[in-house]
Amino acid sequence: xxxxxxxxxxxxxxxxxPMPVRAELQAIALARGLGCEITGLHAGAKxxxxxxxxGHGLASITVLAIGAEDDPVAAxxxxxxxxxxxxxxxxxxxxxxxxxxxxxxxxxxxxxLAIAADAIALSKAGEGRLSVVQSxxxxxxxxxxxxxxxxxxxxxxxxxxxxxxxxxxxxGKIEEKPGVREAVEATVFEDRPYRPRPKLIGDGxxxxxxxxxxxxxxxxxxxGGTLMIDPDPAEAAAAILDYLRAFRP
Amino acid sequence: MSRIRRDPRAxxxxxxxxxxxxxxxxxxxxxxxxxxxxxxxxxxxxxxxPVTIADPDYLVFxxxxxxxxxxxxxxxxxxxxxxxLDGGGKAAVVLLTPCAVAAGDAGIAGADRILPVAQGDAxxxxxxxxxxxxxxxxxxxxxxxxxxxxxxxxxxxxxAARLGEIVFESVESLSSRTAIRPSGARRxxxxxxxxxxxxxxxxxxxxxxxxxxxxxxxxxxxxxxxxRGILCAERLAVDAAEIPLGEAGLVIAAGNGVTDFSGFLGLxxxxxxxxxxxxxxxxxxxxxxxxxxxxxxTVLNADCYVAFGISGAPQHLQxxxxxxxxxxxxxxxxxxxxxxxxxxIVADAQAVMPALLxxxxxxx
Ligand SMILES: Cc1cc2nc3c(=O)[nH]c(=O)nc-3n(C[C@H](O)[C@H](O)[C@H](O)COP(=O)(O)OP(=O)(O)OC[C@H]3O[C@@H](n4cnc5c(N)ncnc54)[C@H](O)[C@@H]3O)c2cc1C
Ligand SMILES: Nc1ncnc2c1ncn2[C@@H]1O[C@H](COP(=O)(O)O)[C@@H](O)[C@H]1O
Numbered sequence: 001x002x003x004x005x006x007x008x009x010x011x012x013x014x015x016x017x018p019m020p021v022r023a024e025l026q027a028i029a030l031a032r033g034l035g036c037e038i039t040g041l042h043a044g045a046k047x048x049x050x051x052x053x054x055g056h057g058l059a060s061i062t063v064l065a066i067g068a069e070d071d072p073v074a075a076x077x078x079x080x081x082x083x084x085x086x087x088x089x090x091x092x093x094x095x096x097x098x099x100x101x102x103x104x105x106x107x108x109x110x111x112x113l114a115i116a117a118d119a120i121a122l123s124k125a126g127e128g129r130l131s132v133v134q135s136x137x138x139x140x141x142x143x144x145x146x147x148x149x150x151x152x153x154x155x156x157x158x159x160x161x162x163x164x165x166x167x168x169x170x171x172g173k174i175e176e177k178p179g180v181r182e183a184v185e186a187t188v189f190e191d192r193p194y195r196p197r198p199k200l201i202g203d204g205x206x207x208x209x210x211x212x213x214x215x216x217x218x219x220x221x222x223x224g225g226t227l228m229i230d231p232d233p234a235e236a237a238a239a240i241l242d243y244l245r246a247f248r249p
Numbered sequence: 250m251s252r253i254r255r256d257p258r259a260x261x262x263x264x265x266x267x268x269x270x271x272x273x274x275x276x277x278x279x280x281x282x283x284x285x286x287x288x289x290x291x292x293x294x295x296x297x298x299p300v301t302i303a304d305p306d307y308l309v310f311x312x313x314x315x316x317x318x319x320x321x322x323x324x325x326x327x328x329x330x331x332x333x334l335d336g337g338g339k340a341a342v343v344l345l346t347p348c349a350v351a352a353g354d355a356g357i358a359g360a361d362r363i364l365p366v367a368q369g370d371a372x373x374x375x376x377x378x379x380x381x382x383x384x385x386x387x388x389x390x391x392x393x394x395x396x397x398x399x400x401x402x403x404x405x406x407x408x409a410a411r412l413g414e415i416v417f418e419s420v421e422s423l424s425s426r427t428a429i430r431p432s433g434a435r436r437x438x439x440x441x442x443x444x445x446x447x448x449x450x451x452x453x454x455x456x457x458x459x460x461x462x463x464x465x466x467x468x469x470x471x472x473x474x475x476x477r478g479i480l481c482a483e484r485l486a487v488d489a490a491e492i493p494l495g496e497a498g499l500v501i502a503a504g505n506g507v508t509d510f511s512g513f514l515g516l517x518x519x520x521x522x523x524x525x526x527x528x529x530x531x532x533x534x535x536x537x538x539x540x541x542x543x544x545x546x547t548v549l550n551a552d553c554y555v556a557f558g559i560s561g562a563p564q565h566l567q568x569x570x571x572x573x574x575x576x577x578x579x580x581x582x583x584x585x586x587x588x589x590x591x592x593x594i595v596a597d598a599q600a601v602m603p604a605l606l607x608x609x610x611x612x613x
Contacts, residue, residue, distance in 0.1 A: 013434040095434045100418050101402070105410035114478020117403045129480065136399050139492030141485040142372070147478050187415075189439040194431055197421050199452045200326075225591030229582065233604035236594045240555070240576055240601070241608055243592045247499045247553040247574070249489065249521045 001124075003036035003087040004080065006104075007061065009047045011096030018049035023091030025056045025161030027154040030122050031089055032057055032162070041079060043072035043179055049096075054172030055164040061172065064179025069186065073103060075179030077110040087130065088151040092118055101153070108151040116144050118155040297460035302361045305341035308390040309334050311360065312381060314401050318348040320358055322573075323396045323449075325456035328359040330423050330449045332457045334392050343390065343467060345381060352464040359457030364467040372482050374400070378407035379475035385412065387470035390445075397448040405448045417444040421453045489521045490514075494540065494547040497523035499555075500572075502542050504565075505529045506558015506579060506598050510536060513557065516602050519609040525549070527559050543568035557598040561586030 005028050010021035031038045040061035042050050045068075050061060064075040080088060088111075093101035108115035118134045125131035125145055134142040135155040146152075228236060267273040311331040313324035320328075331342040344350065344360035355363055366380045381404070385393060395405035397419045409416040417439075422429040428443045430450075494500065502525035503513045510530075517524040526536040528543060542549060544564040553574040559565060561577075561584055569575065569589075577590035578598045587593040594601065 011434045011436065013436065016434075016436055097433065098439070099432050099434070100416060102406050102409060102416055102418070105406040109410040112476075114476075115407075116479065118399060133485070137496060138498045139487055139489075139496050141487055142482055143485050144482045145480040147480060150478065187439075187441075189441040191432070191437055191439055194433075194436055194438045197453060200455060225593065227587070227593045227595070229595045231594065231596055233596065233600040234608070236578070236596050236601045237604035237608045239592060239594065240578075240605060243574075243576060244499070244520065244553065244555070249486075249499075 001034060001036045001087060002083070002085040003031040003034070003038045003089060004041050004083065004085040005031060005038060005053075005058065006076065006088065006090040006107075007040045007042045007050050007053050008091070008094040009042070009044060009096055010049050010094065013095065018047055018096075020049050020053050020056065021091050021095045022161060023093075023154045023156050023158070024089075025053065026156070026158040027089035027091065027152075028053065028057050029159060029161050030119070030154060031087065033159075034087075034122055034124065036087060039083075041076065043075040043079075044068075046174065046176060051172075051174060052164070052169065054174070055166060055169030057162040057168070059168075059172055061174045063174060063176045065176055066179040066181050067183075069183055070179075070181045071184040073106045073110055074182035076103075076107055078180040080107070080111050084149070086148045086150075087122075088113060088149070090151065090153050092153040092155055104151055104153050111149075111151075113149050113151040114147050115151045115153075116146050117153045119152045120155050120158040122152070299356060299461050299463040300338065300459075301463040302338065302341045305361070306336065306339040308362075308388055309340050309342050310345055310364075310381075310385065310388075310390040310393040311342055312345045312366075312393065312395045312401065312404065313350070314396055314398055315346040315348050315350050318346075318350055320350060320354060321396075322456070322571075323398055323401075323451050325358045326451070326454050327394050327396050327449045328355075329456040329458075330420070330447075330454045331392070331394050332359045332459070333423050333454070334394075334425060334443055336425065340391065342462070343388070344464075345384065347377060353461075356461040356464040357457075359459070359462055360464055361462050362467040363464055364469055367469065372400075373479070374403055374407060375475040375477060375479060376472070378404055378411055380469070380472040381408050382411045383470040383472040388467075392443060393446050395446075395448040397450050402448055405446065409446050412446070414446055415444065416446040416448060417441070418448040419450040420447050421450050423447075423449070423454055489523045490518065492523050494523055494525055494542070495550055497549070498552050499523065500525045500542070500549055500551045500553075501555040501557070502526055502540075502559060503530055503536065503557050503598075504559030507602075508599060509602065512602055512606070516606055516609075519606060522555070523551075525554075527562075527565055556586050556590070557602065559586050560584045561589055 007024050010019050012019040040053055040058045043064040043066050046063055066075050090104045093099050116132050119132045120135045121133040123131045128148050130146045130148050132144045135157045264275050264278045266275050309331045311327045341361035343362040343364050344355050345364045345366050347366055395401045405416050419430050420428045429438050429440045432439045499522040501517050501522040504527040507513055525542040526540040528541055530536050531538045531541040544567040548568050549572055551572050554569050554572045555576040557578050575590045576592045577586040578594045578601050579587050582595050
């Protein structure tokens with residue numbers, strides 16, 4: 001089986017220095033677990049973050065040279081159509097670019113691949129089929145069977161990446177070749193430093209003054225529900241189970 | 250209705266007893282015939298009338314996850330965000346859900362129209378995306394808002410790829426003129442006009458708190474067949490005790506009123522709930538520190554919380570601030586936890602826990 005792991009130019013969230021995106025390294029580990037023949041693929045300029053991925057279990061990386069204003073999807077789609085891998089792996093969202101997580105979906109559409117999000121485990125399920133375990137909120141898991149060739153995005157709660165090995169990093173090869181260039185219209189968004197904003201607390205009723213909101217978040221308010229005083233334990237148990245019915249798995 | 254305007258000098262004339270040699274006022278005056286035409290009716294508490302938007306200038310779509318037909322907190326925030334984009338009541342907010350949502354509840358959350366997006370029994374994101382894209386093409390809404398949740402975010406990107414548009418995702422701040430989202434490893438942010446497709450980050454935008462809206466149904470568009478890549482899907486059973494406490498949906502917790510901890514853990518297992526504890530219990534070493542709920546432990550994001558023998562100290566209650574449904578079992582009627590609970594049971598936790606286990610054992 002042939003797998004391509006898409007690598008993006010990541011940034012460290014605090015330091016702002018180039019660094020591989022963790023979920024892409026986890027994708028490398030997942031593909032290795034399947035016993036695939038793996039290559040890395042990046043559209044853009046050569047970057048130290050991309051090169052560091054070699055140390056985490058990749059033997060070779062192809063860098064498609066395109067300009068900063070070119071659409072990576074066009075270059076990646078042309079390369080993937082040419083290479084015809086069975087499996088394309090990406091992170092669920094980048095870390096350092098626009099980080100929209102949209103690229104995998106656009107690419108899957110451009111190449112006609114099936115797509116599944118948030119994988120934490122992969123296994124083969126017969127000819128032309130792949131079994132994927134998805135991570136859901138609340139610790140949930142869902143198992144999908146997917147037609148290959150497929151594109152799968154990897155969730156951060158997948159197994160950890162392989163540790164960095166400097167010798168592998170030195171032995172790995174980066175091949176650079178010109179990519180298909182297709183300019184996209186420039187986005188109209190203003191870019192500025194991130195400003196953290198407060199999260200809603202309590203039931204999220206942001207109405208009223210700051211004092212009211214603080215009170216709503218911290219005060220003990222009577223829920224005004226049912227009160228049972230000294231019931232029989234069996235009766236209490238029945239009431240609790242009745243109440244919990246909607247919440248139990 | 251136009252009210253007769255109040256004459257501001259009439260009140261003074263009515264209470265004036267004499268003007269010479271000095272102004273004298275009858276301060277004991279409580280109003281009589283002189284004010285007959287000016288009585289101000291005491292404000293009567295009336296339920297706000299539902300707002301009807303019959304002839305909207307444009308539409309705003311809000312796509313809810315609504316698992317099992319109940320709107321989640323995040324769904325309500327998405328509807329709240331949609332109302333921010335309605336141009337001051339000029340647009341109708343259309344709620345698209347995979348499961349039917351009660352019209353009354355949708356109206357309270359701020360929806361004007363309901364558009365069911367047909368989904369079979371199985372989870373089918375490809376079909377859903379196709380159905381939503383067909384509705385977007387039919388009704389041409391000005392904005393389409395999704396939840397940035399696991400399935401909602403996946404759906405938003407499928408629809409965006411299908412329509413060939415960008416999605417302005419994880420909006421953290423929204424007004425009618427600007428939307429802001431984090432980018433560049435959350436070191437930068439992008440700011441621009443609200444785009445057509447957007448996803449709303451959880452717990453950043455307030456739900457709708459205004460008057461409820463009148464909800465009417467809208468005809469769904471007929472989707473074309475989607476290419477099928479996902480052959481089958483099934484939920485896997487997970488061990489609730491393995492779920493991280495902050496992610497768990499149902500948590501049961503033991504406090505200082507509980508003495509039988511192995512029984513408590515057995516009950517958690519039987520209920521399929523994730524076990525938690527108060528600080529006193531963790532300090533004593535009866536349960537591991539990782540289970541501590543509260544300000545210095547884990548802040549829960551659960552739907553339901555069951556407290557056995559927990560008094561409800563403020564530091565503990567901070568940990569369950571987001572929890573909508575609380576059950577408390579405590580011997581003290583005046584415990585804060587009993588006041589906080591929706592189902593409050595004043596009883597011995599040591600007796601209720603075995604009774605629960607017995608009931609669960611009888612009903613596999
Ligand atoms: C800085 C700081 C941070 C803190 N952070 C946390 C935190 O993160 N989490 C936390 O939990 N606490 C925290 N605390 C401690 C908190 O103030 C309380 O001391 C603690 O929550 C009390 O735990 P409890 O309710 O289990 O015990 P208690 O206050 O002793 O309450 C026991 C309750 O059980 C009831 N009871 C007794 N016997 C029975 C029975 N047989 N059946 C049923 N009910 C019975 C009693 O009526 C009582 O209401 C913090 C305190 C400080 C100062
Ligand atoms: N220029 C690129 N070259 C290769 N892969 C990319 C590139 N940009 C994004 N990706 C992949 O797409 C994923 C999501 O990126 P994004 O849509 O930018 O959040 C990343 O984790 C990468 O796996």
